Amino acid sequence: MAPNKGRDPNPSGLGRAIINKKVKDAKRMQESGLYSVDMDSTNRLKSVTQEHDLDEFLNTAQLAGTEFTAERRNVKIIQQTSVSRNPHLLSEQEEKKVLQKHQENKQRLRVPRRPPWKKSMTVEELDRQEKDSFLEWRRGLAELQDEEAFLLTPFERNLEVWRQLWRVLERSHLIVQIVDARNPLRFRCEDLESYVEDVEGTEGEAGTGKGKRRSMLLINKADLLNAKQRCQWADYFDAQGIHYAFYSAADAAAIQQARRDAAEALELKQRQEEEGNDDSDEDQDAAESSKSDKENSTDEEDMYFSAEEEEEEDHDPRAKVLTVQELEDMFMKMAPDLREFVDPTGKPPTRLVVGLVGYPNVGKSSTINSLLGEKKVSVSSTPGKTKHFQTIHLSESIVLCDCPGLVFPQFATTKADLVCDGVLPIDQLREYSGPVSLLTIRLPREILEATYGLTIKTRGVEEGGDGSVTAENFLIAYAIARGYVRSGQGNPDEARSARYILKDYVNGKLLFCHAPPGIADAEFNEPTHKNALLRMAGKKRAPVTRVGKDSDTFVHSNVLPPVTDGSLLPAQALGSKSRAIDKDFFENNTVLNAKPFIQETGKEFSRLKLYPHQNMVANDGTPIQSKQSRLAMLLESVETGKKHKKMKRVKQRSGRGYD
Numbered sequence: 001m002a003p004n005k006g007r008d009p010n011p012s013g014l015g016r017a018i019i020n021k022k023v024k025d026a027k028r029m030q031e032s033g034l035y036s037v038d039m040d041s042t043n044r045l046k047s048v049t050q051e052h053d054l055d056e057f058l059n060t061a062q063l064a065g066t067e068f069t070a071e072r073r074n075v076k077i078i079q080q081t082s083v084s085r086n087p088h089l090l091s092e093q094e095e096k097k098v099l100q101k102h103q104e105n106k107q108r109l110r111v112p113r114r115p116p117w118k119k120s121m122t123v124e125e126l127d128r129q130e131k132d133s134f135l136e137w138r139r140g141l142a143e144l145q146d147e148e149a150f151l152l153t154p155f156e157r158n159l160e161v162w163r164q165l166w167r168v169l170e171r172s173h174l175i176v177q178i179v180d181a182r183n184p185l186r187f188r189c190e191d192l193e194s195y196v197e198d199v200e201g202t203e204g205e206a207g208t209g210k211g212k213r214r215s216m217l218l219i220n221k222a223d224l225l226n227a228k229q230r231c232q233w234a235d236y237f238d239a240q241g242i243h244y245a246f247y248s249a250a251d252a253a254a255i256q257q258a259r260r261d262a263a264e265a266l267e268l269k270q271r272q273e274e275e276g277n278d279d280s281d282e283d284q285d286a287a288e289s290s291k292s293d294k295e296n297s298t299d300e301e302d303m304y305f306s307a308e309e310e311e312e313e314d315h316d317p318r319a320k321v322l323t324v325q326e327l328e329d330m331f332m333k334m335a336p337d338l339r340e341f342v343d344p345t346g347k348p349p350t351r352l353v354v355g356l357v358g359y360p361n362v363g364k365s366s367t368i369n370s371l372l373g374e375k376k377v378s379v380s381s382t383p384g385k386t387k388h389f390q391t392i393h394l395s396e397s398i399v400l401c402d403c404p405g406l407v408f409p410q411f412a413t414t415k416a417d418l419v420c421d422g423v424l425p426i427d428q429l430r431e432y433s434g435p436v437s438l439l440t441i442r443l444p445r446e447i448l449e450a451t452y453g454l455t456i457k458t459r460g461v462e463e464g465g466d467g468s469v470t471a472e473n474f475l476i477a478y479a480i481a482r483g484y485v486r487s488g489q490g491n492p493d494e495a496r497s498a499r500y501i502l503k504d505y506v507n508g509k510l511l512f513c514h515a516p517p518g519i520a521d522a523e524f525n526e527p528t529h530k531n532a533l534l535r536m537a538g539k540k541r542a543p544v545t546r547v548g549k550d551s552d553t554f555v556h557s558n559v560l561p562p563v564t565d566g567s568l569l570p571a572q573a574l575g576s577k578s579r580a581i582d583k584d585f586f587e588n589n590t591v592l593n594a595k596p597f598i599q600e601t602g603k604e605f606s607r608l609k610l611y612p613h614q615n616m617v618a619n620d621g622t623p624i625q626s627k628q629s630r631l632a633m634l635l636e637s638v639e640t641g642k643k644h645k646k647m648k649r650v651k652q653r654s655g656r657g658y659d
């Protein structure tokens with residue numbers, strides 16, 4: 001046989017190595033079972049909280065390696081809603097029932113555990129074992145959702161994200177759950193606290209330390225609560241035996257910034273004095289501005305501290321919002337004995353590892369930045385930005401371990417609640433009426449009006465409403481006042497308005513805080529809302545006029561009303577005054593009820609006869625066909641004997657050439 005001359009008998013190692021690796025990877029993937037998250041290696045850490053039904057089904061099937069067949073026409077109506085209230089919200093009674101059911105079943109909501117493992121296991125074995133246990137966990141939750149119709153938070157469905165949490169828990173000695181002060185119980189995962197007790201650390205990092213880890217709640221965004229509200233929460237947490245601390249990453253950062261500005265200004269001033277360079281205008285200007293900056297910043301600082309002092313004077317130390325230094329001290333105080341975490345050589349860790357865990361958007365990155373005193377971790381108002389856990393050396397004695405924000409499986413009452421809590425991203429929102437309705441229920445109308453300078457008129461009982469602000473009233477007033485119109489029809493853009501308003505709510509501009517169990521939300525929020533109204537007392541309102549899709553809504557006068565088809569507004573859209581006037585005019589007006597006639601001729605009125613130039617519109621206001629209008633003109637000419645211009649001849653075919 002002739003030797004194959006074109007082929008290199010000794011190919012270079014690199015190409016072959018690449019091919020071998022690809023074959024090996026593909027084989028390993030097949031052996032370990034297919035899972036869609038594995039298949040896209042660039043997207044492994046993408047948080048998955050909302051899957052379409054089909055995606056969820058396919059992922060689960062792939063994870064389990066099962067086959068399936070399609071079944072058609074298997075439609076099941078889950079809920080029938082009444083039209084009188086927002087179908088996306090629960091009534092008070094329903095909510096009570098649902099909460100009771102949640103309480104009874106709370107033991108069933110668990111954080112997925114990492115299955116026990118040994119060092120002798122291969123990577124593939126470990127991977128398979130973790131996937132199996134994860135699948136089991138997902139099955140349990142699916143059962144809760146599908147068979148028992150519980151609504152759960154859009155919990156994290158990507159195994160890779162949970163693996164990040166497992167690593168953070170294993171490395172850490174103290175696990176700090178960061179929660180949002182406006183709704184601490186929504187963000188607190190009780191089962192995580194029990195899991196912390198069972199975690200076994202990886203040797204050489206934190207030692208095994210099973211049962212030695214501690215956990216605590218860090219109630220961030222505490223600037224959004226007043227001292228009394230913090231006291232009420234402190235009472236609740238004390239009664240529950242929960243370790244907690246109040247903190248405000250935003251305030252801590254503001255103070256640090258003020259200090260930095262003051263120091264910079266002082267340095268600049270000193271430099272200028274040394275140089276004695278008073279003649280230079282430029283420098284003088286800079287000095288002036290830095291002086292005023294300094295004055296401002298120190299003023300701000302003074303204001304902040306004096307406000308704190310005032311509040312602290314007659315208030316409980318338990319409700320104190322900690323400073324950065326106090327928080328570090330608190331970590332050290334809460335830390336377990338590090339000698340419990342010895343490595344195989346018998347050495348205890350040299351630094352305390354503090355794991356920071358929490359839902360997306362509760363302020364983990366902001367907390368770390370404030371602890372570090374400068375921006376290191378990026379901050380955004382879109383939930384779910386931190387994707388990979390990070391280790392940050394805070395000081396000689398503390399290391400921080402920042403876990404990606406993840407949504408724990410917890411019971412939820414409605415999706416609207418989750419949007420308002422900032423758990424579901426607003427930009428991807430399609431159903432906005434539920435969350436905005438919730439907001440109009442939680443916030444007094446005066447707050448909504450004062451915050452945006454609007455006047456929202458509501459419908460009374462006689463007008464088919466109940467006097468309260470609806471999501472629609474509010475959104476339309478907001479949209480028209482700001483000139484947000486939908487392209488095409490020119491109608492108010494309610495969806496866009498909803499996005500802005502909900503973001504303001506999530507960011508705390510529209511402030512509402514949930515009360516601890518046993519205290520009414522309205523009572524809890526009353527002082528906050530009163531204060532807010534006082535602050536906004538002098539604020540100007542947009543000039544108002546009665547235009548728009550809904551005439552009950554007072555809107556900005558320089559905004560044109562949406563284009564209508566010329567027909568009258570539906571009666572139910574009119575206010576009581578308008579309707580009374582209309583009724584009087586149309587029903588009681590004797591002049592109007594008599595048929596109009598032409599004075600001179602005494603003939604009955606006919607638009608076609610009287611105004612032939614308007615012949616495109618019939619008496620009832622509907623457009624009429626050109627043939628009809630031509631007929632009308634003819635009729636008119638016969639009656640008046642007036643000669644009309646010869647009508648344009650319609651082009652006609654001669655028919656020549658066809659035969």
Ligand SMILES: Nc1nc2c(ncn2[C@@H]2O[C@H](COP(=O)(O)OP(=O)(O)OP(=O)(O)O)[C@@H](O)[C@H]2O)c(=O)[nH]1
Nearest residue numbers: 221249250361362363364365366380384385386405
């Ligand atoms: N009022 C107030 N807002 C805060 C505070 N801390 C954070 N925020 C705001 O909350 C939003 C989320 O903050 P992040 O620090 O990015 O939250 P995170 O938990 O790291 O979010 P992920 O990276 O998605 O996990 C940002 O808009 C912050 O400005 C606080 O103490 N008070």
